[in-house]
Amino acid sequence: MSQASLAILLKLGSVVLFVVMAALIKATATDVPAGEAVFFRSFFALWVIVAWLLWRRELRTGLKTQDPLGHLWRGLIGVTAMGLAFTGLGLLPLPEVTAIGFAAPLLTVIFGAIFLGEVVRRFRLSAVALGLLGVLVILWPRLTFDDLGTGAAMGVGVVLLSSVFRALAQIQIRRLAKVEETSAIVFYFSLTATVFSLATVPFGWVMPEPGQAAMLIIAGLIGGVAQILLTSAYRFGEAGLLAPFDYASILFATAIGYVVFGDVPTGWMLVGTLIVIAAGCLIIWRERQLGLERGRARKAGLTPQG
Incomplete structure (x- = not known):
C-alpha cells in the first residue's frame, strides 16, 4: 500500500470515528x-493519547512545551467550540450540525x-x-418566523x-x-480541555445512567483514537490530498x-451542503495550484506571487 493510500484510509477512519463520537x-x-x-x-481521550505517545516513545516530546500560555488559549478556545457543538447536537439533527x-x-x-x-x-x-x-441555504428553513425563538x-x-471558535482554534x-x-x-489540548470542562460543574452536572455513562466513555475513547488517526494521516499525506475527505x-x-435518530435531510440542507463542498474544494484546488507555482518559482529562482 502506498503512503498516499494509507493516509487516505487513516483520514477516512478519523472522519467516521468523529461522526460516531x-x-x-x-x-x-x-x-x-x-x-x-x-x-x-477530553478525559478519556487523554489516556488514549498518553498510551499512544508511550507506544511511540514520544511522551517526553508531548510533555515538552515552549509556549504554555499558547496551549492554554488553544484549550480555552477549543473547549468552547466543543461545548457549543455538543449543545447544538441536542437541538438539531446530526447531519445539519455536520453541514453547518x-x-x-x-x-x-x-x-x-x-x-x-x-x-x-x-x-x-x-x-x-x-x-x-x-x-x-442550509440555514434558510430555520430563519422563518415560525422557527425563531425555538430550540432549533x-x-x-x-x-x-x-x-467561529473552531476556526479561531x-x-x-x-x-x-x-x-x-x-x-x-x-x-495539551486534551489536558486543558479536561481541566476547563470541570469549570462547568456548578452549572448542573448530573449522574448519568449506566448506559449513558458507557456511551460517554466510549465517545471519549473514540475521540482519542480519531485524533491519533487524523494526526497519523497527515504524517503520511499532504494536507491538499486529505482535506477533501x-x-x-x-x-x-x-x-x-437516518438509521439511528430518524433524521431525514431536507432539500435545502442537501443543496446548501453541495455548495459548501464545492467552495471548499475550490479553495483546496487553488491552494494546491499555488503550492505548485511556488515550487516551480523556487526552482527557477523567482519570487512566488502567492
Whole structure:
C-alpha cells in the first residue's frame, strides 16, 4: 500500500470515528449537560493519547512545551467550540450540525488574513463567499418566523458560534505549530480541555445512567483514537490530498442520523451542503495550484506571487 493510500484510509477512519463520537454525544444530550460531555470526551481521550505517545516513545516530546500560555488559549478556545457543538447536537439533527460545521474552514481563511496576515486574493475570497452562501441555504428553513425563538433556532446559533471558535482554534494551532511538536499540541489540548470542562460543574452536572455513562466513555475513547488517526494521516499525506475527505463526514452523518435518530435531510440542507463542498474544494484546488507555482518559482529562482 502506498503512503498516499494509507493516509487516505487513516483520514477516512478519523472522519467516521468523529461522526460516531458525535452520534454518541447526541444520544446523551437530552440528559447530560454539554460541559459534562466535554469532560468525558477530553478525559478519556487523554489516556488514549498518553498510551499512544508511550507506544511511540514520544511522551517526553508531548510533555515538552515552549509556549504554555499558547496551549492554554488553544484549550480555552477549543473547549468552547466543543461545548457549543455538543449543545447544538441536542437541538438539531446530526447531519445539519455536520453541514453547518463546514463553515469553520471557510472562516479559517478569513481569520488567517486578519490574525496571521495571510494573503487572501479574489479567487479565495469568492470561494469563501460562495461557501457562506451555501451555509445560508442550509440555514434558510430555520430563519422563518415560525422557527425563531425555538430550540432549533438556538441550535443554529450555537453551532454557528462553534464554527467561529473552531476556526479561531485552527489559527491558534497554526501559531503553536511554529514552535511546538504535534504530539505536544494534541496532548495539551486534551489536558486543558479536561481541566476547563470541570469549570462547568456548578452549572448542573448530573449522574448519568449506566448506559449513558458507557456511551460517554466510549465517545471519549473514540475521540482519542480519531485524533491519533487524523494526526497519523497527515504524517503520511499532504494536507491538499486529505482535506477533501473531510466532506465525507456528511455522508456518514446522514446515514447514522437516518438509521439511528430518524433524521431525514431536507432539500435545502442537501443543496446548501453541495455548495459548501464545492467552495471548499475550490479553495483546496487553488491552494494546491499555488503550492505548485511556488515550487516551480523556487526552482527557477523567482519570487512566488502567492
